[in-house]
């Protein structure tokens with residue numbers, strides 16, 4: 001073993017250990033970093049699915065509209081994960097023998113819905129509403145990242161209270177025009193119409209006396 005480590009790396013290891021044991025400040029800093037890291041919030045997390053569905057392929061390359069599958073985004077709180085028959089409108093003709101799609105075909109025959117494991121999840125005591133955001137210029141990408149480039153879905157944002165409130169305090173720069181809501185990266189080139197729609201939305205929020213940072217907005 002001794003040949004594997006040079007004397008210098010031994011000294012370094014001892015110094016690091018001593019630092020760890022002796023320094024409550026360091027330990028606090030490490031603790032604070034872990035508390036804010038993706039390990040705790042789930043940010044960046046992938047989830048196993050029975051079918052490896054690719055958004056990059058379907059929403060990106062094939063260009064299928066988010067709303068074709070997530071039918072709730074403009075009308076209700078729940079975005080909706082599509083049922084089997086949505087997949088089968090294409091896959092009864094395309095890729096009909098693919099092993100990857102076997103669970104989809106079985107679900108159609110048995111009538112048992114496919115089980116998709118949740119990627120983004122808030123605690124039950126938090127109220128969230130998709131259409132309140134999507135109809136007011138907050139694009140999917142603000143919270144879900146550049147989905148059109150994701151082969152597998154991952155949790156793009158921390159979904160913590162601090163993260164929600166940071167936008168609610170001053171959302172103007174995060175609002176885009178309705179035409180750009182479903183783009184993968186709408187913030188990259190903010191247009192004049194994005195800014196105009198953002199100003200209009202901010203004026204409407206003020207006019208209706210909405211206080212987006214009130215506790216009762218998200219806890220009701």
Ligand code: HEC
Nearest residue numbers: 053058059064065066069116117118119120140144147153
């Ligand atoms: C062909 C259907 C289809 C299209 C089009 C589609 N999705 Fe999805 N989406 C799914 C399926 C199936 C799942 C569940 C599997 C998964 O999480 O990958 C899903 C999951 C998601 C999730 C994660 C849900 C959770 O569990 O938290 C997000 C976010 C999402 N889609 C956003 C989008 C966005 C944004 C677009 C448009 C750019 C889009 N999707 C287009 C089918 C689709």
Ligand code: HEC
Nearest residue numbers: 051052053054057064082086087089090094095100101104
């Ligand atoms: C509008 C048509 C359409 C719909 C709806 C659709 N797909 Fe596809 N899917 C395709 C096409 C086209 C391909 C093959 C693309 C290629 O290889 O060029 C494909 C390929 C696949 C593949 C093979 C791997 C890959 O990504 O290439 C899987 C798995 C898959 N789809 C799952 C699903 C699931 C699950 C749903 C429902 C949530 C769904 N698809 C809905 C058109 C569709």
Ligand code: HEC
Nearest residue numbers: 066070073078079080120121122128133134138139140143
């Ligand atoms: C302001 C942030 C935000 C925006 C904008 C947003 N989402 Fe979500 N999305 C979330 C959160 C938070 C959850 C988890 C909700 C929960 O657990 O109650 C979620 C969950 C989902 C789910 C899982 C099903 C559900 O409703 O819980 C899908 C699918 C989804 N989003 C798709 C989309 C699509 C597509 C768009 C754009 C049209 C979009 N989201 C816009 C924050 C957002």
Ligand code: HEC
Nearest residue numbers: 127128129132136138142159164167168171174205217218
């Ligand atoms: C990128 C900015 C952004 C993020 C992130 C965001 N929101 Fe919002 N949210 C808004 C805007 C803008 C509105 C106001 C829409 C309007 O009323 O015109 C809003 C409205 C809402 C409303 C509806 C208020 C009402 O009175 O109808 C709820 C509930 C809400 N947000 C909850 C959340 C929660 C919970 C999170 C975190 C999981 C979150 N939001 C994250 C921008 C954001």
Ligand code: HEC
Nearest residue numbers: 122123126159160161164165168212213214215217218219
């Ligand atoms: C814009 C949405 C939003 C607003 C406004 C908001 N919260 Fe929260 N709150 C959340 C979310 C999201 C969580 C869940 C955080 C998590 O799971 O990490 C949460 C969690 C909490 C928790 C659980 C403990 C914790 O910190 O994780 C408490 C307590 C709480 N909020 C109190 C409040 C109070 C008091 C106010 C008003 C001053 C408030 N919240 C305003 C979104 C909000």
